[in-house]
Amino acid sequence: MKLIKLMVMSCFLVTSFISAQNKDITLEDIWSKGTFRTERLDALHSMNNGKQYSVLNFDRASGSTTVDVYDYSTLKKTKTLVNSTDLTDVKYFTDYSFSKDESKILLATEQESIFRRSTLGIYFVYDIASKTLTKVSEDKIQEPTFSPDGSKIAFGLNNNLFIKDLNSGATSQFTSDGVKNKIINGITDWVYEEEFGFVRAFDWNANGTKIAFIRFDETNVPEFSMDVYGNKLYQTQTVFKYPKAGEANSEVSLHVFDLASKSLTEVKVDKEYKDFYIPRIKWTNNANVLSAQFANRHQNELDLWMINTTKNLTKLVVAENDKAYVDVTDNLTFLEDDSFIWTSEKDGYNHIYHYDKNGKLINQITKGNWEVTSYYGYDAKTDRIFYQSVENGSINRDVYAIKLDGRKKQRLSENTGTNNADFSADFSYFINTYSSVNTPPLYTLNDAKKGDVIKVIKDNSDVRTVVAGFNMPKKEFSTINVNGNNLNMWLIKPTNFDATKQYPLFMYQYSGPGSQQVANQWNSANDYWYYMLAEQGYIVACVDGRGTGFKGAEFKKVTQNELGKYEVEDQIEAAKLLGARDYINPDKIGIWGWSYGGFMSSNALFKGNDTFSMAIAVAPVTSWRFYDSIYTERYMTTPQENASGYDENSPINHVDKLKGDFLLIHGTGDDNVHVQNTMRMVEALIQANKQFEWMIYPDKNHGIYGGNTRLHLYTKMTNFINRTLGQ
DSSP states (O other), X not given: OHHHHHHHHHHXXXXXXXXXXXXXXXXXXXHTSOTTOOOOOOOEEEOTXXXXXXXXXXXXXXXXXXXXXXXXXXXXXXXXXXXXXXXXXXXXXXXXXXXXXXXEEEEXXXXXXXXXXXXXXXXXXXXXXXXXXXXXXXXXBEXXXXXXXXXXEEEEETTEEEEEETTTOOEEEOOOOOBXXXXXXXXXXXXXXIIIOOOBOEEEOTTSSXXXXXXXXXXXSOEEEEEEOTTSSSOEEEXXXXXXXXXXOOEEEEEEEETTTTEEEEEOOSXXXXXXXXXXXXXXXXXXXXXXXXXXXXXXXXXXXXXXXXXXXXXXXXXXXXXXXXXXXXXXXXXXXXXXXXXXOTXXXXXXXXXXXXXXXXXXXXXXXXXXXXXXXXXXXXXXXXXXXXXXXXXXXXXXXXXXXXXXXXXXXXXXXXXXXXXXXXXXEXXXXXXXXXEEEEEEEEETXXXXXXXXXXXXXXXXXXXXXXXXXXXXXXXXXXXXXXXXXXXEOOTTOOTTSOEEEEEEOOOOTTOOOOOSSOOOHHHHHHHHXXXXXXXXEEEOOTTOSSSOHHHHHTTXXXXXXXXXXXXXXXXXXXXXXXXXXXXXXXXXXXXXXXXXXXXXXXXXXXXXSEEEEESOOSOGGGXXXXXXXXHHOOXXXXXXXXXXXXGGGOGGGOOSEEEEEEETTOSSSOTHHHHHHHHHHHHTTOOOEEEEETTOOTTOOSTXXXXXXXXXXXXXXXXXXXX
């Protein structure tokens, strides 16, 4: 008995000693040293055989890149398909893609960003068998894409579309009216790229005989300009078309180019649309039939059309409508008989549906008061659909399989937390990425039949060891009843928390429609900042209020036409409820956020001036009149129709209510939320004779990063928090 007690005491002393030696997190650990960086699994391409995958590898020593092939079953490299050291014209490449038959590889070099998703680059085609290299164009081009047989490449250049024949080497141009800031063929304009999330607006048909594309006429779209200060004597200027809410959008039209006849035809559907969007196009398995999604400007109607491009016949096969808005789906999948998979939240939750090729509903595949969050695909051999959902709680994600007829649902992931799957081409394997608040990213190879783990690929055990060496408080998940709703919340207390003391409260949120910040997953960089603040004597909390996602359409869409009303009410009420707890000082409550979260934190400080004593707003929207048409009008309609919704909930109109401390931060190169938002807010605060602090980051975009920028930004915010909320 004495021996056991002695052992227990020894363990306690060792634990106490280790704990005493633990280090405090610093901003340099988070933003400079990469102390908590996790190992990631490089993006992989599943090979056609379903038994192997390829990965882009970079050798730091030689500065070379390779495309290497690995076996799923052994995870060992079997061969190298291409090595840049063997290529005379390519020192290294930064991305790659295969032709459909995997006989050729498209290599990207000299890539440069345009906006968030768009890039320009010099591209080469590598023929694996002959080991020959072909340059696609002497110019930097956009979105080069193989034809189905791999004999041609279509690409965008200077707002026009081209085809390079890889056999003859000839390049032909099949649109000629492209002009910067006027006409764009086959590449999306700024607002489509940002809000509909795609850049390549052209698509090859099944046999490579036709190319469909969207044409953007942005002639009447107002221009926005940004000064670029750089390091030269005179600044330059970036000018681009940006439709703000209520302003003119690009006029879009749908066209098909026939390679054989070299004819260009505009395609029109059998419905009169005024001021509409074409957010997706996709060919069916039938080389003559194109699908296109059309949405009205309010985005509360979404139509799926099937277009016979030979017979000029169009058929409306799915027509979705909603009192608020209908989300565009990326999950449209055509089965062998051209029946198709479609996802929709028409029953109140996002679920998977199966339609025949004429649009007749065959069945609803998934059902329940929970959301499908990712659709992975359909395996014809086993007749199974694979997907991810929040069936195991809205803060968790699991991987499932289900029969096409909706029977025999099977959970394939085991651990509670966030699971995501990357399936092999034949759906025999998947690589599962799992993490939770207590578990760093764990990558495993799994059998798709039952979900059994075959091998551990990466477990990030080194990160676990590193984290154990720091004073690391716990993130506690719970719910809080706010304004009649049970809202998801996490809370972080100092490791030496004393319930008899009172602590300042610092709240974080984003709050945008369909978003989520309270999720059971491993730490982001910001989480370590919150842990650092907690160790410095703060309670840090995050509450996902009404309007956030994964709890059904009704919960998400309650904010329609009044962005910033219910979300702000929930943050203010949550702060009051937390402030009533014995261990929180109700006189020292702060809030912060970025982008939509900056819009929210500004509003919370102004409208909740008896609750919040400070706020930080980074890159905030200060009036929805300044933001883009597609995003804003999806939730607010136009300012001409809903002036009160815009103005009553925009913080720029409530600056007179400011009582507490306010820090406003923005980058001047923000093409998304323009620095105009902050400049107009600053002027309003000045005219209201309100004191505040602000920080401008020259030429930095919406992410405000590069060099020491993030370290400087978070040092600025930390100092402000300590000065305004500190004990």
